[in-house]
Amino acid sequence: MLQLQDLQVVLEADAGLVKALDGISLTLQRGETFALVGESGCGKSMTALAIMRLLPDNGRIARGRVALSNHVPDAKPTELLSLPESSMRKVRGGRVGIIFQEPATSLNPVMRVGDQIVEAIEAHTSLRGASARRKAVEWLKRVGIPEPERRVHSYPFEMSGGQKQRVMIAMTLAAEPDFLIADEPTTALDVTIQKQVLDLLKALQSERQLGLLLITHDLAVVADMAHRVALMYAGQIIEEAPAPTFFKQPRHPYARSLLQALPDAALRGKRLAAISGTVPPLWQAFVGCRFAPRCERAQAQCQTQAPHLEANGGSVVRCWFPIESGQGATVVQASEREQPFSQAESVAEQLLEVKGLNVRFTSGGGLLRPRHVVQAVSDVSFGVQAGRTLALVGESGCGKTTTGRAIVQLLRGQPHIEVSGEAWLTTDQGRQNLFAMQQAALLSARRSVQMVFQDPFASLNPRMRVQDILQEGLLILRPDWSADQRMARVRELVERVGLRSDALQRFPHEFSGGQRQRLAIARALAVEPRVLVCDEPTSALDVSVQAQILNLLRELQQQLGLGMLFITHNMGVVAYLADHVAVMQQGKVVEQGEAQAVLEAPQHDYTRTLLAAVPRRPV
Known part of the structure; x- marks a missing residue:
């Protein structure tokens, strides 16, 4: 051993x-x-x-x-x-x-x-x-x-x-x-x-x-x-149990909260049970239970006395008030914290319609390196509606991210990249094709479609304070706003994404991964877009932080009527969040339709293979 x-x-x-x-x-x-x-x-x-x-x-x-x-x-x-x-x-x-x-x-x-x-x-x-x-x-x-x-x-x-x-x-x-x-x-x-x-x-x-x-x-x-599972928190093991026991009857409140935070089709339309607060810094001297500030079951004893690992059959748990048999059934049911989101209207406006999108990358072309052309995206078409989410799924290299970047015009003007097709965006000025727009018209249209990237640390300028990061888009895309209007908008955004106002004077490295992703979402929302393109926004996040971000996106979507193109390979997130699904393979959309139909009765062999490979927790 x-x-x-x-x-x-x-x-x-x-x-x-x-x-x-x-x-x-x-x-x-x-x-x-x-x-x-x-x-x-x-x-x-x-x-x-x-x-x-x-x-x-x-x-x-x-x-x-x-x-x-x-x-x-x-x-x-x-x-x-x-x-x-x-x-x-x-x-x-x-x-x-x-x-x-x-x-x-x-x-x-x-x-x-x-x-x-x-x-x-x-x-x-x-x-x-x-x-x-x-x-x-x-x-x-x-x-x-x-x-x-x-x-x-x-x-x-x-x-x-x-x-x-x-x-x-x-x-x-x-x-x-x-x-x-x-x-x-x-x-x-x-x-x-x-x-x-x-x-x-x-x-x-x-x-x-x-x-x-x-x-x-x-x-x-x-x-x-x-066969066995040990759950760690703040440098300690707080529960250890055989795997079936851990998933069916977790005893530590943190374990139950993690399982409740997992996105699932059964929780669709409900708020995920995200864990409030953050993991404590490990340089501090701890008094009492380390999870107590985030625990809904915490009592006075938890604040003053550190619990020890206590054995119970084949399991051990570090908790003064563990969940006993019969109390953990809520793991696979809606918890008391899950409140339903308001439902979108049955008929939704089409905000974005992509038709025949093609993206080609060219390399070489000299004497020593022959010209090589890669068709990254081939004849892709789909639509995004107001208040609805279209999930774009598939393996790495299938063209998902390239599709998103092409739509928000991040590939425009780059050498060796050829983009063709149509992306019709509905704005107050009517329907406009993003690929046909130039200069001032394109700049104005950028207000209506924004992107949230996978890695917030890489996409936020580390040398700028949050206040300047959030104002950057406003200075370029809303030059008609005064300084007071910009500051009012920035304060509103920080509050809307669940951060305190003192965050405005801090730098990105002073925040956790989940908080940085909230800032990235706030930056995208600053110019009041109608369509949000989210490229794997939760793939680098822990389960509890992922739940916070998904809840935030759902709330904002319902409040603002946002249409979302959600690029991901996490099928649990797709089942929970998406209204429609488009499946990409080798640059082409091989299947698309209502989320429930695609996930429960896929028609294409590749979709069936993709879904069969998804690991699933026991229920």
């Missing part, structure tokens, strides 16, 4: 000493999948780095132990924290392997993938030379890489994201470890590739009796993969 006992990790930071992990204990058996879940910053990845002794330079293990059982019967476990680095290098990879979230940054970009796998094999097994290379080819074949004899000579940049992740799995397992740590191994992958990777891990685990520590915030993946 791999066992952690009372592990504490501290980081030196400007704010003080950060207790990234504060008393973590868990046991992983061979042949078992143990899922570690929780919101960003709770300590999941830090646990993995502590086990592997790969902490950042400002981090150290203050106390605790990490013990790894030996193959020799009755031998004492190996204490990993006391090993010299030379011995730890043999354990790292040889006994305990790790797969990181982003394979592109984990693979050496200037080494062929075969050489990287051979390097791992020669470091941790007795194979050398030609035998090691044959083993590398064999592992590429086992993880499903086509033509492994040829691809063993490929560089990472010549492979897709899913293939790079498979190479990482092959490289890790080729060293024949007993335990595998998978840190968000499918977060950046499409649902179809995600299913292939998870099925592969299941098969290899069964074959080799691997102990798998799965770190993720995707609860549907956990339900599909895990």
Whole structure:
């Protein structure tokens, strides 16, 4: 077994000493999948780095132990924290392997993938030379890489994201470890590739009796993969239980709140049960329960006394007032906090009509590089109505984001990009084709269609205060407004997206991911658009923050009559939010229609494949 006992990790930071992990204990058996879940910053990845002794330079293990059982019967476990680095290098990879979230940054970009796998094999097994290379080819074949004899000579940049992740799995397992740590191994992958990777891990685990520590915030993946689940919050494990028990009868209020926050077709039209507040900073001294400020069940004792992990059957929970049997049924029903949104009118105005959209990218054309044309979007047509949401779904590279960027005119004038077709926008001046508009007319039309990007940190200027960020669009698109009018609008926006007025004088880095996305939405709304194009606005967010953003978008849509084009690969969000769905494959829309019809009775084979790959939590 791999066992952690009372592990504490501290980081030196400007704010003080950060207790990234504060008393973590868990046991992983061979042949078992143990899922570690929780919101960003709770300590999941830090646990993995502590086990592997790969902490950042400002981090150290203050106390605790990490013990790894030996193959020799009755031998004492190996204490990993006391090993010299030379011995730890043999354990790292040889006994305990790790797969990181982003394979592109984990693979050496200037080494062929075969050489990287051979390097791992020669470091941790007795194979050398030609035998090691044959083993590398064999592992590429086992993880499903086509033509492994040829691809063993490929560089990472010549492979897709899913293939790079498979190479990482092959490289890790080729060293024949007993335990595998998978840190968000499918977060950046499409649902179809995600299913292939998870099925592969299941098969290899069964074959080799691997102990798998799965770190993720995707609860549907956990339900599909895990035998046991540990939920972390603010550097501590607050509940641990067998997976079926965790999903059917969670005992900690935080666990129940997370499950209630998941978007689902059954909650359509209702407000998601988002968790109020934010995760506390870990540099502060805690008194009482760390979740108490956000807990609806908190009492006086919770504010003054820190709870300990208490065992109950096969589960443990850190809570003074855990949810007992019979009280958790609301997990799969509408909670008392879910209030229905007002319903849109049955007949909605068509705000945006896209006809025959084509986007082509051209590269090369010189003596050394022949001209290469990629048809990214091919003859795409759809409509967006007032107060309604059209979800554009499909795998990465299918043309979803390119379609959104083309509509809001972000591809206009770029070299080597050719855009054709029509995008009819309904404004106070009537129906106008965005692709035919120029200069002043186009500038005026930009007020009516705005975009919310996937990564708010990358799309907000880090050198500008929030007040200036929100006024930027107004200065350009509403030059007729006075300074007082602009400031009044900015204050109204900050309040509307649920932030305090003191946010106006702060910079983007001073906010959480969910708060930054709220600012990005406020910026898009500043010029009073009629159509909002949302490009994966919740994909990088935790479940509870995602619920806050989805609630906000629904509220704003109903209040302002916004039409939304929602680009996503999260089918749970689609089932909850979308009125209509358009499915894209290789640049073409292969199926579209009412959301319920497409999701429950898909007509196209690709749509059926896409939906079959979606992991689902038990109900």
